[in-house]
Amino acid sequence: MTKNRRALITGITGQDGAYLARFLLDRGYEVHGIVRRSSTETFERISLIRDQVYLHQADLLDQLSLVRVVEKSQPHEVYNLAAQSFVPTSFDQPLLTGEFTALGVTRVLEAIRLVDPSIRFYQASSSEMFGKVQEEPQTERTPLWPRSPYGVAKVYGHWITVNYRESYDLFACSGILFNHESPLRGKEFVTRKISDGVARIKLGLQKKLKLGNLDAQRDWGFAGDYVRAMWLMLQQDAPDDFVIATGMKHSVRDFCEVAFGHVGLTWQDHVETDASLLRPADVNTLCGDPSKAQQQLGWEPEVSFAELVRMMVDADLERAAKEAS
Ligand code: NAP
Ligand code: F7E
16 A cells, blocks of 8 residues: 555546556555546546546646646646547647647646656657557667657657656656557547447447458557556656557457457458548557566566457447347
8 A cells, every 4th residue: 555645647537547546546545637627527437436536627738727736736646648549530630639649748747847846757658659660579769650640749748758857857757558458448449449349239239340450450458457557667766668568469350350259250240341440641560568667667467368358348248238228
């Protein structure tokens, strides 16, 4: 148990925010989170812990709101998970994505520098920064070549984190996380789109599943494992950057095969490809090398690819069954 520690999470209503909040509560942290004002609440993922966390209204676009929330919550650790995180949207809204996902990082860092530079900072960097991969597997030293406005914005966020560490001696870490999924994943991301589709097709609520690039390969892990790595980074003696990945890659086609197979269906009978789901530029393959995290943080992923797929399909079967009844 970590007593008397306070953490502030931006993006607490997102997939990772929900897992990290639970993880920190279990360790005895006082957990604060930033939420955006909306006409309908988006707190579904944290509904079970809603009365155990402190929620503050603020926005990555609004510098003063961030300064105020850091002053009010007095955190020892800040986890910057908020972002416009969906790659296709970044092609439609590149400027907004840059404001949230790139400049938003500087606003959080500035709030920390102004209010209390001893705060430890975690930045949610992404394997999307590797884009058109320059070597395989990708490590902390692999050159970056982003392939989307989202990836470009994350490169900015990564380097501004390194820059504030070097310029102002902040304890600022960048976690270069490869794709991580869970039953709390947004439905537009391919894994959850497939698990949700499989459940609905199995229960007769849907007939076909339309997908884009089936050949794309990703290094998919479980979000619950990955938030542990975020926390470990902020418990070290010195700040540093780490790749967090499983070291294994699978294609979208492989994901379909395991997901449909889990409920006794053949994916070829139900999946259709739709050219409108292809991206102007896609990331064809990603596979990370987590050796540094294994050696320095003692971090290992615990959930395998097949276990992850089955966990997601089972959760969606339960949800779809409720809907059907
Ligand atoms: P997510 O589910 O899309 O959650 C994003 C969060 O950011 C939501 O809580 C959202 O709030 C919040 N947000 C968006 N714009 C904001 C703004 N202007 N001000 C305040 N909050 C804002 O993302 P995730 O999968 O949990 O990922 C967490 C972080 O890790 C993101 O930065 C993502 O880019 C990065 N990342 C994710 C992966 C992955 O595979 N999941 C891999 C590498 C890096 P609302 O609920 O109000 O929309
Ligand atoms: O796509 C292909 C698609 O949207 C994965 C974000 O969390 O991880 C995520 O970004 C692949 C792509 O994730 C569909 O073309 C095929 O090659 O699930 P995704 P992403 O783009 O890898 C990184 C690490 C992040 O940081 C991001 O925030 O799957 N694909 N058919 C499809 N993708 C979607 N979404 N929908 C399809 O129908």
